[in-house]
Amino acid sequence: MERLEGSLRGALKGAGVPDAGALADVVRVWPAAVGDAIARAAWPQRIARDGTLLVAAVSSSWAFELGLLAEDIVAKLATAVGEGAPTAIKFSPGPVPSPAAPASGATATRAPEVDDATRLLAEELTREMTDEELRSTIARAAAASLAKAAASRRF
Known part of the structure; x- marks a missing residue:
């Protein structure tokens, strides 16, 4: 006998309702x-019926600039999520949750060392952004993320 969950998911999918598990992923x-x-500046809100991920950004400037990175973000999500990943992404101003407070007694993690090659790569990835302050912030974040990823592969 087929489980009710599978039947329900199939019926919802047939009606064009996106899988809630996809958004959770x-x-x-x-x-x-x-x-x-x-x-911290943008957070997924929902996945539309056509597979577009709708993301709230803290401001219209962030929404515009992140729109320039949409293809890259969709590709990263496809790699991380696999099947059921969004096929497109759209940013618009909206509410973004505050980051969770660290648990009491938690120790802060040390920022990774960013070498010149990583910094240059991050600057290259963000060079087309028009808002200088936002570009600089995203370049620093990208450099730190790349350095952290490289450090984790070494261990």
């Missing part, structure tokens, strides 16, 4: 896929 990998700075 995106939310789970979002900070790692986009980096801490972007995760």
Whole structure:
């Protein structure tokens, strides 16, 4: 006998309702896929019927600039999520949750060392951004994320 959950998911999918598990998967990998700075400024809200991920950003400037990175972010999410990953992404101003407070007694993690090659790569990835302050912030975040990823591969 088929489980009710499978029947329900099939019926919802047939009606064009996106899988709620897909959004949960995106939310789970979002900070790692986009980096801490972007995760603090933009957060996934829902997946539309056509597979577009709708993301709230803290301002219209952030929404515009992140729109320039949409293809890269969709590719990273596809790698991290696999099947069920969003096929497109759209940013618009909206509410973004505050980062969770660290648990009491938790120790702060030390920022990774960013070498010149990593810094140059991050600057190259963000060179087309028009808002200088936002570009600089995202370049620093990208460099730190790249350095952290490289450090974790060494261990």
